[in-house]
Amino acid sequence: MKLNTLKTVIVEDEMAAVNALKAYLKKYCPQVEVVAMAHQAKDAITMINEVKPDLVFLDVEMPYGNAFDVLEGCQDLSFETIFVTAYSEYALKALNQSAAYYLLKPLAIEELILAVNKVTQSIAQKDSLERNKVLLENSKVDFNNQKLILPTIDGFEVVHHRQIIRLKGNGNFTDIFLEDGSKKMVCRFLKHFEELLEYPFVRIHKSHIININHVAKYHKGAGGYVVLQDGSEIEVSATYKESFINSFA
Numbered sequence: 001m002k003l004n005t006l007k008t009v010i011v012e013d014e015m016a017a018v019n020a021l022k023a024y025l026k027k028y029c030p031q032v033e034v035v036a037m038a039h040q041a042k043d044a045i046t047m048i049n050e051v052k053p054d055l056v057f058l059d060v061e062m063p064y065g066n067a068f069d070v071l072e073g074c075q076d077l078s079f080e081t082i083f084v085t086a087y088s089e090y091a092l093k094a095l096n097q098s099a100a101y102y103l104l105k106p107l108a109i110e111e112l113i114l115a116v117n118k119v120t121q122s123i124a125q126k127d128s129l130e131r132n133k134v135l136l137e138n139s140k141v142d143f144n145n146q147k148l149i150l151p152t153i154d155g156f157e158v159v160h161h162r163q164i165i166r167l168k169g170n171g172n173f174t175d176i177f178l179e180d181g182s183k184k185m186v187c188r189f190l191k192h193f194e195e196l197l198e199y200p201f202v203r204i205h206k207s208h209i210i211n212i213n214h215v216a217k218y219h220k221g222a223g224g225y226v227v228l229q230d231g232s233e234i235e236v237s238a239t240y241k242e243s244f245i246n247s248f249a
Helices: 015-028 041-051 067-073 089-097 109-124 131-138 190-196 238-246
Strands: 006-011 032-038 055-059 080-085 101-104 147-152 155-160 164-170 173-178 183-186 201-205 208-211 215-219 225-228 233-235
Touching (some): 006 015, 006 041, 006 109, 041 067, 080 089, 080 109, 080 131, 089 131, 089 190, 101 109, 164 190, 201 238, 208 233
Antiparallel strands (some): 215 225
């Protein structure tokens, strides 16, 4: 194997998709060396445990299992993963929450190159986020134990959902306020988190999402305002008032 290559396994049940991916990688991503392939979950687990790859292209849905089954069966989750999926709201929420790399079918060459370059950089910097572990944990646990990986300017932060009090839109960024009094600035629009986070997170204003488990008081008005347990007062827009009230029903 050449120096500075990524020992790679492809897990995909459709042979045409395998051939297309291999051709793209050979032409556009020379650092990737495909050393093994598998077409279903059981074979993928065996192959990954034997080969111990740097990178796995992992189809989310396969016959007789899925990507979560594969991860659960792997002895070591330290490899990087690029998930490949047809659009699935459930899958995309899980992948985004864990800051995982993923590609939508049919594959776009530009997105493939970008994902491989990010993986290459992470491996070179030994900047493993343990995305696979977080993704697997989130697929099994309740809200109180779910985690969110927050990419920051100088690295990343892993926080539990229950630690988040509120999220505030700040231009191209989102400020995330935690129960320990700290604030994290993330290069994502507030809309990203609105699509990602479910109950008990509720949008109450164009610039605010709150965790209703941290609401201390609500004061009526046109929309009114809430007082959170950290003492902050947040206006409730009339647009979001009904959904906010219903969240306590």
